[in-house]
Every structure is written in structure tokens, then in C-alpha cells.
Amino acid sequence: MxxxxxxxxxxxxxxxxxxxxxxxxxxxxxxxxxxxxxxxxxxxxxxxxxxxxxxxxxxxxxxxxxxxxxxHPLPNPSKIICLTFNYPKHAEEQNYVSTKEPVIFIKPRTTLCGTGSEIRCPNFVKQLDYEIELAVIIGKTCKNIDEIASKDYIFGYMIFNDVSARDIQMQDKQFTRGKSFDTFAPCGPWITSAEEITDVDNLQLTTRINGQVRQNSSTKNMFINIPSIVSKLSQVMTLEKGDIIATGTPEGVALNNPDTPFLKDGDEIEMEIEKLGKIQNTVKFIG
Structure with missing residues (x-):
């Protein structure tokens, strides 16, 4: 549903x-x-x-x-947990290697916005980037669960765009500030319940910028799969109902790809994940 x-x-x-x-x-x-x-x-x-x-x-x-x-489907989640470099080809394009343990950062809930919203970016950001991700919605509070049990704690899924100010990210040498601007997490368009998705490990992900395909991959290319992600994170922190876990992005972002331009004012972003729908957002640079 x-x-x-x-x-x-x-x-x-x-x-x-x-x-x-x-x-x-x-x-x-x-x-x-x-x-x-x-x-x-x-x-x-x-x-x-x-x-x-x-x-x-x-x-x-x-x-x-x-x-x-x-x-945006969830107005006030307690946590938005994001994985980095969970698709080996994306890690490779960033001169990194995917690891067996999840490398994470947390975005504030003020980053959330829905489909049709503007991504409002301050003018001092010069390298604005996009990242399509499958987001997992936690349905029940859990701690220290194994991979087999993890499916009982997943309510559903949605599309998530981990918008990133790369120049700030590179300057800080860590992720949080460059990914934490208000509106830097468009998501939705709705939550699709887990029982509707028979094979979450084989969903097509596509990003189009002004109609041009930039990212085209599948969740089968994740390095750490969803049951393992949920289990491993639950060993670190209590996962609470309504928490959002963004599971990483595939290759095709602008960073370190000289033939792929960063986002500019007025760009139209469309992200689609098979069986989950589409989200569409417009970039707006503000003074």
C-alpha cells in the first residue's frame, strides 16, 4: 500500500x-x-x-x-541516518572503497521536503550535487537485532535525494554541514509498505537532470544489503519507529566527474525508483 x-x-x-x-x-x-x-x-x-x-x-x-x-511523508522523524559509499562503483568514482561496516552521518529533519518543492540553496554554495537513494522506514523500535529479524522492523520504503554541497563537504573533510541545509533531503512521494515490495534487492534507480539520465543503477549493486544495514545500525543505536535510513547512492554524481556538471539555478531533478514512484524538484539558488 x-x-x-x-x-x-x-x-x-x-x-x-x-x-x-x-x-x-x-x-x-x-x-x-x-x-x-x-x-x-x-x-x-x-x-x-x-x-x-x-x-x-x-x-x-x-x-x-x-x-x-x-x-514529505514523515514530518518529524527522530533520526535520518545516511550511508556513504554503499555502491562500489560510486565509491570507486570518489577514490574510496566500500567497507563491510556502514559509514554513516545523520541529517537534521529540517532538510526534509516533498516532491514538487524547491531545493533552496544559498548562493555561496558553488558545487551542488544530487544523490538518489532508497530510504528504509523503521516501523518498530529495535536494538541489537539480527539480519533475519530485521524484516519485522521495516515498515516500508521511499525515494530519498541526499542533496550535497560538495565544496563545503570537501572543505570540512566530513559530510554533515554540506548535507544539512534546509530542503537538502527531498523524499517521497509516499511511503510504500514493505509487503508490496517482493524484491527490494532488485529495484531500478534513475536520476534525470533536465531530462538527461545521470544515475542508472539497481539496489542489487548495494555492498551492504538492507537486512545487514538495519542489523548493524541497531547494534550502534536504538532504531525508533519513523526513523529514516538512506542506504547510499550509485555512481553518476557530479563530484569527481568532469563531464557531469553540478546543479544550477532552475535545474529540474527527477528521481525514480522502480515500484516506489517518482519525486520531482527544482533547484533555486537564494541570496
Missing amino acids: KIARLMHDGKETYGLIIDGNVATKDSIIHETGVPLPLSIIDFLFDGWYDEIKDKISSTSFQDKFEKFRLL
Whole structure:
């Protein structure tokens, strides 16, 4: 199932999406009698989604998708954990080698924005870059779990763009500041629940800049796979419901690729992951 956070007539809600049609929270309440909570976080992770799953087939999806503006799916996650160099070809193009243990940094939640939003970048940034990533959404709090158990703690997946100010990243010699500007994590367009994805280890990822393909790979090329990522991270920190794990980007970014230009004002970015949809964002440089 696809679960989206929605805006219509200045009011925020959430709903389920099937074939371009939407069943909003209010319509689900009306048709099922289940008193759903106001918060999408409570709906997803406190048992309400499970409560209505067997009622979805009898729910009418009466609103057209185009009626709504999509917001980034999770408004207030406790953590956004990002892996680096988890695709060997990307590591190679950056003169690095993928490692057996996850190398991570954490982005603040103020970086999040949805599809259709502007990526607003200060003018002092001169090397703005893109990174398509598959994001894992944690559904239940966990600590010290093994790889086999990890699937029980994954709620779903979405697209994630780890936007990066490379000149700042290179100046600092670490990742956090250059990847932490507001709007530097477009994501969505919705959350696709885990039961809908039968083979998460074989999904096509594509980035297009102004229609030109820049990244074209598959999740099968990850060095550390998703069960191992979740298990290894849980050995370091408690993973909490709603946490976002961005699992790394494949080759094709602008950094260290002289024939691939950095992003400029007005560039249109489209990122697509098979079975998860597309996100589209515009670059806006600001004074």
C-alpha cells in the first residue's frame, strides 16, 4: 500500500493511494468506522494501519490524486541516518572503497521536503550535487537485532535525494554541514509498505537532470544489503519507529566527474525508483 501525507485547501491530512485515486483519512473513518488518529505517525506505527488493512478492499478511493499536494511523508522523524559509499562503483568514482561496516552521518529533519518543492540553496554554495537513494522506514523500535529479524522492523520504503554541497563537504573533510541545509533531503512521494515490495534487492534507480539520465543503477549493486544495514545500525543505536535510513547512492554524481556538471539555478531533478514512484524538484539558488 502507498501511504501519503497530503495537503488540500490549506489543510493537512493523510491517505492511501491506489491507481491514482485517494482514500483520505476522513473517508476511511466514514466508511470503516475506525476512529483514525490525526497524526500520520500514529496511523503508521501505533497499530491503526494494521487495523484497517483488511478493510481496504471495501473502501472507495473517491478522490483524484491530482486534487492534493504531496508533503514529505514523515514530518518529524527522530533520526535520518545516511550511508556513504554503499555502491562500489560510486565509491570507486570518489577514490574510496566500500567497507563491510556502514559509514554513516545523520541529517537534521529540517532538510526534509516533498516532491514538487524547491531545493533552496544559498548562493555561496558553488558545487551542488544530487544523490538518489532508497530510504528504509523503521516501523518498530529495535536494538541489537539480527539480519533475519530485521524484516519485522521495516515498515516500508521511499525515494530519498541526499542533496550535497560538495565544496563545503570537501572543505570540512566530513559530510554533515554540506548535507544539512534546509530542503537538502527531498523524499517521497509516499511511503510504500514493505509487503508490496517482493524484491527490494532488485529495484531500478534513475536520476534525470533536465531530462538527461545521470544515475542508472539497481539496489542489487548495494555492498551492504538492507537486512545487514538495519542489523548493524541497531547494534550502534536504538532504531525508533519513523526513523529514516538512506542506504547510499550509485555512481553518476557530479563530484569527481568532469563531464557531469553540478546543479544550477532552475535545474529540474527527477528521481525514480522502480515500484516506489517518482519525486520531482527544482533547484533555486537564494541570496
